[in-house]
Amino acid sequence: MKACIVTRNELTQLLDRLISHVDVYAPVREKGTANWAKISSVDEVYLEAVNSREPAKGFIFPRCELLMRFDKNGNPIVPAPIQEQILFGIRPCDARALKVLERFFVQDGKSDPYVQRRVEKTTLIGMACNRTAPTCFCFALGNSPHDTEGLDLLLTEVEGVFLAEAVTEKGEKLLADLSPADETVLRKRAALKSKVESEINERFDVKKLQGKLPQLFKHEVWEVLSLSCVNCGACTFLCPTCHCFDVTDETMRGKSARYRVWDSCQFTLYSRHASGHNPRFDSSSRYRNRMMDKFYYTTEQVGLISCVGCGRCISACPAGIDIRQTVAKLLRIIDGMGK
Amino acid sequence: MSRTELLRKRANELLSQGVVKLVLGYRAGAQDNVAQPFFATTPDQTAELIFDSTCSPNIANYLLKVKNIGRVAVIAKGCDSRSIVVLLQEKQIVRENLYILGVGCEGVVHNGEKSVTCKACQYPNPVIYDEMVDAPVEKTTPGPQVLKADDDFDRLTPDQRWQVLSADVARCIRCYACRQACPNCYCPVCFVDASTPQLLGKTHNISDNMVFHIIRLLHMAGRCVECGACHRACPMGIDLMRFNRRITKIVRERFDTSPGVDINSPPALTRFLPEDSQEFIK
Amino acid sequence: MMSNPYLPLSMRIEKVTIENDARDLKTFDLAFVNESDRQQFQFIPGQFAFLSIAGTGEAPFGIASAPHEPLVKFTVKRVGVFTTALHEMTEGKIIGMRGPWGNSYPFELMIGKDVVIVSGGFSFTTLRATIAHLLPPKNRLNFGKITAIYGARSPGELLYKEELRAWEQNPDLDLILCVDRLNGADWPKREGLVPNVLKSVAPKAENAVALVCGPPIMIKYTHPVLAELGFSPDRVFLSLENRMKCGIGKCGHCNIGPKYVCKDGPVFSYDQLLNLPPEY
Numbered sequence: 001m002k003a004c005i006v007t008r009n010e011l012t013q014l015l016d017r018l019i020s021h022v023d024v025y026a027p028v029r030e031k032g033t034a035n036w037a038k039i040s041s042v043d044e045v046y047l048e049a050v051n052s053r054e055p056a057k058g059f060i061f062p063r064c065e066l067l068m069r070f071d072k073n074g075n076p077i078v079p080a081p082i083q084e085q086i087l088f089g090i091r092p093c094d095a096r097a098l099k100v101l102e103r104f105f106v107q108d109g110k111s112d113p114y115v116q117r118r119v120e121k122t123t124l125i126g127m128a129c130n131r132t133a134p135t136c137f138c139f140a141l142g143n144s145p146h147d148t149e150g151l152d153l154l155l156t157e158v159e160g161v162f163l164a165e166a167v168t169e170k171g172e173k174l175l176a177d178l179s180p181a182d183e184t185v186l187r188k189r190a191a192l193k194s195k196v197e198s199e200i201n202e203r204f205d206v207k208k209l210q211g212k213l214p215q216l217f218k219h220e221v222w223e224v225l226s227l228s229c230v231n232c233g234a235c236t237f238l239c240p241t242c243h244c245f246d247v248t249d250e251t252m253r254g255k256s257a258r259y260r261v262w263d264s265c266q267f268t269l270y271s272r273h274a275s276g277h278n279p280r281f282d283s284s285s286r287y288r289n290r291m292m293d294k295f296y297y298t299t300e301q302v303g304l305i306s307c308v309g310c311g312r313c314i315s316a317c318p319a320g321i322d323i324r325q326t327v328a329k330l331l332r333i334i335d336g337m338g339k
Numbered sequence: 340m341s342r343t344e345l346l347r348k349r350a351n352e353l354l355s356q357g358v359v360k361l362v363l364g365y366r367a368g369a370q371d372n373v374a375q376p377f378f379a380t381t382p383d384q385t386a387e388l389i390f391d392s393t394c395s396p397n398i399a400n401y402l403l404k405v406k407n408i409g410r411v412a413v414i415a416k417g418c419d420s421r422s423i424v425v426l427l428q429e430k431q432i433v434r435e436n437l438y439i440l441g442v443g444c445e446g447v448v449h450n451g452e453k454s455v456t457c458k459a460c461q462y463p464n465p466v467i468y469d470e471m472v473d474a475p476v477e478k479t480t481p482g483p484q485v486l487k488a489d490d491d492f493d494r495l496t497p498d499q500r501w502q503v504l505s506a507d508v509a510r511c512i513r514c515y516a517c518r519q520a521c522p523n524c525y526c527p528v529c530f531v532d533a534s535t536p537q538l539l540g541k542t543h544n545i546s547d548n549m550v551f552h553i554i555r556l557l558h559m560a561g562r563c564v565e566c567g568a569c570h571r572a573c574p575m576g577i578d579l580m581r582f583n584r585r586i587t588k589i590v591r592e593r594f595d596t597s598p599g600v601d602i603n604s605p606p607a608l609t610r611f612l613p614e615d616s617q618e619f620i621k
Numbered sequence: 622m623m624s625n626p627y628l629p630l631s632m633r634i635e636k637v638t639i640e641n642d643a644r645d646l647k648t649f650d651l652a653f654v655n656e657s658d659r660q661q662f663q664f665i666p667g668q669f670a671f672l673s674i675a676g677t678g679e680a681p682f683g684i685a686s687a688p689h690e691p692l693v694k695f696t697v698k699r700v701g702v703f704t705t706a707l708h709e710m711t712e713g714k715i716i717g718m719r720g721p722w723g724n725s726y727p728f729e730l731m732i733g734k735d736v737v738i739v740s741g742g743f744s745f746t747t748l749r750a751t752i753a754h755l756l757p758p759k760n761r762l763n764f765g766k767i768t769a770i771y772g773a774r775s776p777g778e779l780l781y782k783e784e785l786r787a788w789e790q791n792p793d794l795d796l797i798l799c800v801d802r803l804n805g806a807d808w809p810k811r812e813g814l815v816p817n818v819l820k821s822v823a824p825k826a827e828n829a830v831a832l833v834c835g836p837p838i839m840i841k842y843t844h845p846v847l848a849e850l851g852f853s854p855d856r857v858f859l860s861l862e863n864r865m866k867c868g869i870g871k872c873g874h875c876n877i878g879p880k881y882v883c884k885d886g887p888v889f890s891y892d893q894l895l896n897l898p899p900e901y
Contacts, residue, residue, distance in 0.1 A: 031576045032450060053575070063512060064542040067627050070675035074715055076628050110869040110884070113623045134371075214878070217898045228376040230400065232519035234574045237512050244873035247627075247866045248541045249678045256676030258627075261541045263866075264514070265873060269532050271864050271900070274680070274700040277837070279863065279900040283404070289900075292878070300879035318520040318572035319396055320368035320375040534702050 001166040004178035005185055006155070011162055014174065015042045018086055025059065026088040027052040036087075047089050050133040051310060055240030056087055056094045060118040061101060063237075063262050067114065067247070070256040081117045089127045092147040092154070093138045093308040097240030098124065099150035103302040104243060114260075123170050128156040130192050132199045135311030137324055140202035143309060146193040158188045204327050206295065206305055212334040213296040217288070221333060225326055226287035228319040233264035235313035235321075236290065241298075241306040244270070265289050291326060342442065342473040343389050346414065349440060349472060350385040353412050359438050363401055364414035365394040373571075376401050390414060390472075395447035395454065397568040399423045400522040402432050410436050414472070416444035418566035420465035421599030422522040425562055428599075428606055431525060441468030443476030449571045456567030456580050458485045466600050489584055504582065508548045510575045513541070517579055518555065520572035523562050530554060552582070560586050561608035564599045626869050629673040629717025630658045635692055637712055642777035645699040646743055647708055648685070650692040654715065662721070664688055665728065666750035667860060667888045670720025671868050672697075677706040681865045681883070684721060685746035687753035693718070696746045696780055722868040723887050726751055726832050727858060731764060737824045737852075738769035739843055741815045741835030745771055745780050747860055748834050752794065761793055768824045772799040772815040776806045785809075797822055816842035819850075826851035834860040844891070854892035861887050861901050877901050 006014070018024050019039065026045045027034035034049035036056065068076035090098075098119075105115035129136075129145035138145060148154045153171030156163045163185050166172035236242040246263040249256060263270060266286050272278040280286050298306040307323070314322050340348070350362040366377035366387040374393040378401075379385045398413060399422035405411050415423060420441060426432045443464045446457030459481040465471070492500065515531070518524040530538050531551055539554075540547040563583050570580040591597055593616050594607040631654035640646040649672075653659035664670075664684055672695060673679040680703045686694035699708045710716060726747070736755065740748045748769070755764055769788075773779045779798065786808075788796045798809035799818045811818060816839065831852050833843055840859060847857050863875035863882040870884030878897045880886065889897075 033576075064544075074675035074717065075631065076675070076717070078625060078628065105871060110626055110871075111623065112869075112871055113625045114627075116623065217878075227378045227404065228396075228401070230516075230519040232516035232572065233514040234516040234572065237514040238574050243871070245866065245871075246541060247679065247872070249674075249676050250540050250542065251676040258675075259542050260872075261543075262512070263872070263874070267515070267532075269528070271874065273862070273864055274704070285900070289876075293873075293876075297876070297879040314369065314372065316516070316574040318373065318516050318568065320373035320393075322369035322372070325369060535705075537702070 001168075002172050002175050003163065003165045003181040003186070004175045005181050006162040006164045006178055008160070008162075010178060011155070012042045015045075015088065018088075022084045022086055024086045024088055039088075045089060047127055050129065050131060050136065051091050051094070051312070054238065055310065055312065056090050056098060057101060057240050057243070059085060059087060059122060060098060060115050061105070061243060061245075065114055065260050067258045067260055070258070072254075074256075076258070082121055084121050084123070086123045086125060088125045090124050090151070091129055091310075092126055092145055092149070092151070093136075093143065093310040094240050095124050095126050095150035096143060096147060097150075097306075097308045097310070100241045100298065100302065100304050100306050100308070101243055102150075103304060104298070107302075123174075124151045124153070125171070125174070126151040126154045128154055128193075130157060130196055132196060133311060135314040136309065137200055137202055137204075137311060138309035139197045139200035140204045140324070141206055141305070141307060141309045144193065145196045146189070156189050156192065158185050158192060161185070163189050202324055202328070204324075205331060208334060209295050209327065209331060210299045210305065212337070213292060213330070215337070216330065216333065217292075219333065221329065222284040222288040225321075225329065226284040228321055229266075229283055229287050230319055231266045231268060231283050231286060232318065233262075233266055234316040234318065235323075236264040236266055237262055238312040238316045240308060240310055240312070241294075242290075265293070291323075291330070294323075295327070343391070346390055346440065346442070346472050347385050347388050349470070350379060350388055350412060350414075351382045353438060353440075354379065354385060355382045358410065359412040360409040361405060362388070362412040362414070362440075363398060363405065364388045364440075365390060365396075365398070368393055378405065388414070390416075390442050392446060392448045392453075394444075395449065395568070395571055396520065397422055397522050397566045399426060400520065400568070402426065402437070403522070403525055406432050406436065410438060412438040412440055414440045414442060415465050415468065416442050417460065417462040417464050417466070418444075418564050420467050421462060421564035422566060424467055424599040424602045425564060425606070426522060427602060429562075437469075439465065439468040439470075441465035441471045442473060443471075445476055446479075447567075447571075449567075454567050454571060455485060456565050456570065456584070458482055459489075459584070460565075461597075462564075462600065467602060489581070489588075492581060492585065504552070505545060505549065507577045507581075508552050509545050510577055511543065511548045511552065512575060513543055513548070513551065514574060516572040516574060517569035520568040521559075522568075523559060524555075552579075556582050556586055559583060561590050561594070561596075561606050562598050563587050626719065627867070629671070629679070629719045630662070631655060631715055632693070632718045634710055634712050634714050634716065637710070640696060640743075640780050640782075645708075646696060646778075646780065647699075648694060648696045648780070649707070649710075650686075650694050651716070651718065652692055662693075664721035665725035666754045667725035667747050668721040668723045669747070669868075669883075669887060670695075670718050670722065671865075672703075672707060673717030673719060674703065674706050674710070675717065678703045679717075679719070679866075680704065681722075681862075681868055683744075683747035683750070683860065683887075685749050687750050689757065690753065694746075694750075696743060698743050719868060722883055724885070726860075726888055727830065727890075731830045733763070733765065733828075735765035735825060735829035736767045737829055737831040738767070738771070739815060739819055739831060739833045739835070739847075740769070740771045741839040742773055742778065743780060744834045744836065744860070748832060749781055749784075751832065752788065756791070756793055765828065766795065766824075767793065768795045768797070768822065770797045770799070770815060770819050770822060772801070772813070772818060774801045775804065776800055776808060779809070814842070815839050816846050819843060820846045823850060826853075826856070829856065831857045832860075833857060854895060855890050857891040858888050859891065859894065861889060863901050 365374040632651040
């Protein structure tokens, strides 16, 4: 696929062109960090933060999605699809996460049409990371801050210009009229990639974890690991792949609608039956459920682990829980089991 | 001996001597992050205990997790000890089951700087304890910036205050981290989760977000000890303490009492005295 | 728009039957408003569907009718917001239905074998569907002996009483009804808990498949009896339930380990469950 060099000016012009006819979203400054917002000018783009506060999942799986309105006879009316949207500056971990979500929601047979039509309308222009935050650990899982998985186009800043690599045809179309990349820039990019990858020290054998986690279900480690967890939903809501949702009906002034809203397996009432029986009443069972889901259940369901190493759950946790410590502990137990 | 060393020594002794079954404190968080609440059950584990400015979670929140274990030692700073008083007054925990190791606190960090509520803190030292681990700390006078921000807010008209609250609350993603981090929020079924009847919607409609936050604030009136845990827990950076401080100030002005300071003084909103303000009765 | 599994089909309530003395169990017989929906709705007993009331919500219920029956039957216990609203619905009203979802009882495996049905309380719904599906002559000849043990706390709590009385007389089926307490009633004939009755009836395990659906406590005590009778775990099938919101394996609520009750279940064999965490 095509790879080009793009100067700052050319990039600004490209973005200006896009902004003029499509909704473009990018990280903008927000309260000491960056967060996603629709931009009306290139000046608003803020890429100094290692990552945006919120992940990009809301663009294909919004926090609150109108599923249908009901007319006065109770017949459902599905809302119109969204317009085209471009996510500019999405990091490789978040793009990979969108791919995981797409695989999960848009499967054969029971495809989720709401997610599907959003995915079809979304173009992802990624920005590779040339530095990491202390909470980043994508490389520990075998992913790279320069990965192209899930993107249409990947930009990498190399000494003041951008290397632009098309990943899909959609991405390639954006690169019309740009000079091709040469060996020098590709070599420099490779050096940047090695450098940033070396900033992440952990290495987690996720295949081993995935294979042995089922045997750890009854282990007492969950009780200990979950003690400081307060079962809020912060980790799940900020996680780029967590996708649990609730379906709720609302009626206002005689008009009804059905929405889906994010839910969290960490909430006590998440698994409670109408009878009052709650299979995951204990805090430890809910903590375990999340870890199992990220590193084992989704591998059974879609063949991918769903943790991408973005580290948001680490920064968000009000109790200082670090998923890396949990994974390391689980791997130590697994190694101990072999003996 | 440093405070941390004194703390570890005492915790070790209490466990070894069987005075308590568990020591609830903090251990180092990952990479200068938030310290993790830690439950030491053996003397060896006490070697991990710390107390420093990363110890920001309100430790009293965790007492409810271990209330059936037996006697528990808890390392409590000023605000946390006030939460303990509130929980004792509300009969959620039992005094005989607690051995409170008091520590003075110079303020905790949040996003790399001293937490806003800590700058205005009037109770850095515990108000209740079985022993103090170390010497009490000096109370610091809040800088003019902190009080100014609150005064400025007070000078706004109700409409303007509504705008400020709306702008903040519009960003709420209803993750309930604020509620879960707060020791006062211990209802088995929170009002937001009630279904018969359902009191508010689950979407992030501004109306429902406002109902959640306003009712939670009202539930805090007379009980909030201004520890700031809610504010620090919010992943969206919403300034939750601004409103808690205002509510707490109103309660202080009207009822001349601060929650959790004096265990013998009944909570402000649990009684009605003849001299209480009745201006709302028209 | 591509097919949308969240959209409910319009159903008219043709008949409402109060099943018990406490009046908190009602059976709803539904007809499709649109003929094309009726033609497309193909299901096998064991599957479930969501019932929906615009503005109130949805909940999942086992389909209690057999595929050849003209109306789609659900029996609902009033326990919360949605079921209360549904109970207030009268004949003629329109509600929504989404489905059928889930897998079914293992009819392919059951061909040529004896079928042992064990059920308790108001969980009997999908097993009623099963029996009604097995009985018609052209189906019946594919299966061996059918033994069904169905119990409830008291006679008044048994569902589909008229049908049960007819089935007791049906030579193609050995229906054994029981209640925890007869309290002087003259029907059914047996007093006893379902697991104990199963033990005394002692159906043959050889070349048989057991279908079990009931409250957790009944299931807990039924397993050992089936094991003692010689039923291997891969011949015992249970219908489970868990909290559900979407019914299509997306919302996450109903998971038991990596499996979703709505998609990989609700029917699981006992040996499948032995490999899954006890989260149900």
